[in-house]
Amino acid sequence: MPSTFDLLVIGDANPDIVLGPLDTPLAFGQREQLVDTGLLTLGGSGAIMACGAARLGMKVAFAGRVGDDDAGRYVRSVLDARGVNTDALRLDPGLPTPLTTVLTRAGDRAILTAPGTLHATTGDDVPEALLADSRHVHAASYFLMPALAEALPGLMRVARRHGATTSLDTNDDPSGTWRGDALDAVLAVTDILLPNAQEAIALAGLATGPVNGPADGPATGPVLLDVAAARLAALGPLVVVKNGADGALVHDGRSVLRTAGVPARPKDTVGAGDSFDAGFVTAILNGLGATDALDLAAACGALSTRAHGGTPAQPTWDEAQAAVARNGKNPS
Template sequence: MPHDFDLLVVGDANPDVVLGPVPDPIEFGQREVLVPTGAIVLGGSGAITARGAARLGLRVAFAGRVGRDHAGAMVRDLLTSSGVACFLRLDDDANTPVTTVLTRGSDRAILTASGTLARTEAADVPAELLAASRHVHASSYFLMPRLAVPELFREARRHGATTSLDTNDDPSGRWDIGAVLAETDVVLPNAAEAIKLTGRATVREAAAALAVDGRLVAVKNGADGALSHDGTDIVECPTVTVSTVDAVGAGDSFNAGFITGLLHDMPPRQRLALAVACGALSTRAAGGTAAQPTLAEALGHLPSYRTDQS
């Protein structure tokens, strides 16, 4: 049966206030500090991934929860104007999340007022969407404890969909994904997250630990590019050199590229290279979405890669 959507993203959507580069240290005491750039843009790992995938030509739906406020309306407008079908539940009792991102070189500090994230639940995802999507992706797993991602993934897989997870950071420091891992086909952490999720010492060891039971793992490794592991083969890919403004959302654009390659049945090498290109190219402008590439543009910037055995 044909699907209505190539990709359903379940997760976080909010405005990002991106400021920087900020000085070191940041001063309190009511000091006014001027920075060169500032922008209010579409944020949230899930929303950035959804927008990036739509930019790459996928048919994308997004499900989540926002407040009945101006920030929520902004998020909906930015997603729908990018070609993403929005299924956003409006909450009368909590505000849309807001994130402030303070940039400094390739690093950043992230401050989030979680708002509706803690109230987002499985009922916010229409059941018919799970049956109508080829692939379901969840983001910011630790910020939405009521979302019941394992159950959503299980239902999606029952309908034949594949699933992917980007946990993002865990503010609690517990890093427990045991319940969801069994229902996840693709895991998409960055290097630090992979190591924290597994307790292993190196990125390669962490990727191998996650790539069990036929699971596919792709680890974003910043200036060192990325690697993927399918339990047997490791593919490594260097980054793409671009004129970087900031790296906000680069990992989410990587997710969009990797999922697109997966749904286009690209071979492992090209799939990883596409993801790396999408992540790198997205850093050319402030915020996570302004410089996200089209598929043709990303394919024109593929890096080289290498493969070996684990």
């Protein structure tokens, strides 16, 4: 019997306030600074990925938790408007919806998040019926939701038992430790791991200092990145690493495939990695091989930067394929 949903996304959803670009240092002391752009838009890695996949034609459901407040109602309304099923988006009566402010400057960004319901999100917020009725299950923002992270190995096993494939984008770890208690157990039941370059190096235990460079920017040294990807692939998943303007790579535990990506002049890169995730997962679900999926995903990430915010410029399937063809590749 066919699944109702192509994709179930488990993770974070919140409003993003995107301000910038800031061309001087951030000033305290009650100083007011003016920037060119201010935007209220949908944020959260999971929510942006879900919207990107829906825009690409997938039937998408979202499971998570927001507050019973105006911000939570905004999140639900935007997800609904973009065709994402929100029946499993739980309202928490006692905690506020998470809220993020993104300050941008010259290809970089600072991110301030008030976690709200994130720490209260658990495995109980993910209905088993949805795990059984989805072709693929994607989890986002592993380190922001520790109670959900603890439950992820079991949730992924249930999904796999019902025939689904799985993926994970851990995103950043605010604590800087990069080793959740259940991380190895999650990776053992994850089919696709989708870090950016800095995250891959940190997750592999290879970082020797701060890992967060310019937003979605190239990591230091392709050899180091290959070693990190190989180390992570040895834990079980296909490892797909986003490396900003330097493209992306996929490591299957034996060999590396690369794409140079699609040239872009970004207005901002907020959510570009999540749009990349949506492209790669959608491409795989549509039957593309890893090389074509990598090209398609890179196009989705690049095209998403055409507007401010993570979701307004996400491409359709046809737009993404056209961008791949313009870049000298043959669309599948």
